[in-house]
Amino acid sequence: MSIKPARTRFAPSPTGHLHLGGARTALYAYLLAKKTGGQFILRIEDTDTKRTVPGAEQEIMDGLRWLGLEYDEGPDLGGQHGPYRQTERREIYQRHAKILVERGHAYPCFCTPDQLEKVRQEQMKRKENPHYDGTCRNLAPDETAKRIADGEPHTIRFKIPHDGVTVAHDHLRGDIVTENKQLNDQVILKTDGLPTYHLAAMVDDHEMQITHVMRGSEWLGTFPLHVNIVRAFGWDEPTWIHLSVFLKPSGKGKMSKREAAAAMKDGYSIFIKDMQELGFTPEGVMNWCALMGWGVAEDDVMTVGQMIDRFSIDSLTPSPAAINFQKLDHFNATHIRLFTTEDLAARIKPYFTREGLLVKDDVLLKIIPLIRERLTTLDDCISFGAFFFKEDVTPNSEDLIAKGLDARQSADIARRVYQILEAQPDISHERCEPLLRAYVEESGLNVNQVFGILRVAITGQKVSPPLFESMEIIGRDVCLRRVQNAIGILEKL
RNA sequence: GCCCCCAUCGUCUAGUGGCCCAGGACGAAGCCCUCUCAAGGCUUAAACCGGGAUUCGAAUUCCCGUGGGGGCACCA
Incomplete structure (x- = not known):
């Protein structure tokens, strides 16, 4: 393969649970890195300290590992390009913001949130697009210097050219052309000295030598801004890939x-x-x-x-x-x-244990072939296999009555079946099934009636894995006891 | 309101001008198999959003609608 190794990253903010959309973004990034012999990196974007949720970062790491998406560099692993938590990279961003200011691509802004909000309200009232009005864009250099020296709180904004267009290239969508007047002088460094996403992500992707940026399409709106920032630094751009969002099952809107x-x-x-x-x-x-x-x-x-x-x-x-x-x-x-039998057994065991069942490993291994193709989810093993690990089952009395028959008749059948089974030294399915089929034949009943009663007696349920194979695993003694118990129930009706 | 993105069966998608009266998968329906439930096998129904244009020829290119989605923060 002559492809260059790709360095990709998954860069979530620790503000909530790892969800499907994130998992898919991480997957694709992982696949590209592994496909090309490159690295997959985890970076935590925690610059919004107010929204950071304790434990969220751990959940992200646990989730990725559970999914099998092992990252090569990350907060808990370290790596050549760390730290991998943005709050630990403050100085890096400040240094870069300063470079931008010095080069005339950014400027300090002293507008307060209140002022900004007022301007926004007025713009809305005038039916204009909300945007930064440029109050601090052209402040005299000495005034700026003085206000900073006076310790006045300020942000740094990126200076978008007023004229022209920005052409940003997305690998899936081609060139996206945006008029610069649609763009906004966004804050890239906040009053608290931490960067916004726009600066942090661009700086990190460059510093960490990311070759392909995969992210959600919610970033398409600020894509031109990001491209401008990267170009202002004079860096090479990564390949940009904006992934579509997931919609709710109806297709109308995203998951809420x-x-x-x-x-x-x-x-x-x-x-x-x-x-x-x-x-x-x-x-x-x-x-x-x-x-x-x-x-x-x-x-x-x-x-x-x-x-x-x-x-x-x-x-x-x-x-x-x-x-x-x-x-x-x-x-x-x-x-x-x-899955192999051993693998499935190991994966299923916790679900039995969760139900308070004592799992015998040899039995577990034996039931796998019986239940495997009946499982949609792993916890389905309970409905199909719990009876293997219970001392006794408690059949519903009505379920013990075969279709077209009454309780008396059903009890008679159960007694006859008991006799047949009791006469056997073992109850391997090879031995028992022909015997019981012969009985069905001579009795004039049908298999569903006889096997149905037996099934409910043995498993306690109407739907189960194959009956005779199940009985063999359960063993002669327990089977006889359960049939006897069923007879008792039927006789009381 | 403004900006951007998207548009093939119900859903996920294949399709990059003739191979397409559009292929696969999930789901649905039917049949077979069958001790229940599954699994498996076979079969069926089901789509190129609308209108223009380019072309000998358009699902595939362009334009305009329409529909859906996303964004317009000192959040990511």
Whole structure:
């Protein structure tokens, strides 16, 4: 491969939960880095100290690792281009802001938030676009110097040319041409001495030698500004890739708090932290996520490792994608079927334990082939397999009555089945199934009636893994006891 | 209000001027298999937003609408 190694980064702000959109951005960045033999970096954009949420950074790191997106450099790993937390890089930004001021690309601004708000209100009243009115753009140098010397609080604003256009190139959308008069002299360094995103991200991407910037399309609006900042420094631009947003399942608008809550009620989530608890696998989530915004023609079941081979930024799509949770189910179930028995056993065990069940490892291994293709989510193992680990089951009495028969008749059948099973030295399915089929045959009943009663007696439920294989695993003694118990229930009706 | 982005089956998408009466996947319907539920196999329905233009020829290029999304902070 003759492609140059790419350095990519995932740069979230620690203001909330790691969600689907972030996970997908991280995935694509990871894929590109790995595909080209480059590095994938985690950078924490925590310059808005008021919005920083304790624990959010840890959740991001945990989430990425759970998804299998190991970063090569990051806050907890270090690296050649650290620190990787923006609040620890203050001086770097201040130095760069100063350079911009010296070169005439930026200027100190003494306007207070109150003044700014007033101006904005008046502009709105006049139906003008809200924008900075340029009060401090052309202050005399000595006045500026004096006010700074007096300790007057100030910000630094980036100076956008009044005339002309800015042409910014996005890899997915081509040239985006914006008239400069539409642009605003944005604050790049705040009163508190910390940078805004516009400065911090540009400086860091350059300093960290990022080659491809992947970010959400919500940055498209400030894209021309960013390009201007990079050019003001005289730096080479990275390849810019603005990813589309995720829309709620209806396709009308993006996911809101309400949508998120509604999804949760259905056993789905857009937050990575919930995925494991809901029984989703990293493989399923990543596969699902990857395909919303990446056009893969066929064979779309892939692990992250397989995605690396096939990934290309040219096949990314620019249009917004509606989230489809049914497809998450599909990918999750498909990957579950691909796991080895040992792997699936290890992944499922915690869900049994969570239910307070004592798991015998040898039994666990034996039930995997029986339940594997029945699982959509890992926690489905409870509904299909909990009865293997319980001392006794408590069948619903009505479920024990076979279709078309009454309690008496059903009890008779159960007693006969008991006799047949009791006469056997073991209850391997090879031995028992033919015997019981023969009984069905001679009794004139149908298999669903007889097997149905047995199923409910043994498993306590109407839907279960294959009956005879299950009985073999449970063992003769327990099976006989459970059938006996069912007879007792039927006799009391 | 202004600016920007997007537009193929219900959904995710393939398609880069003729290979397309548009292909795949999820979902849906039907059949087969079957001890329940699944899984699996087979089959069916289902789309190029509208209007102009360019061209011998347009899902594919351009323009105008329309619809959807995003942005207009000392937030990211």
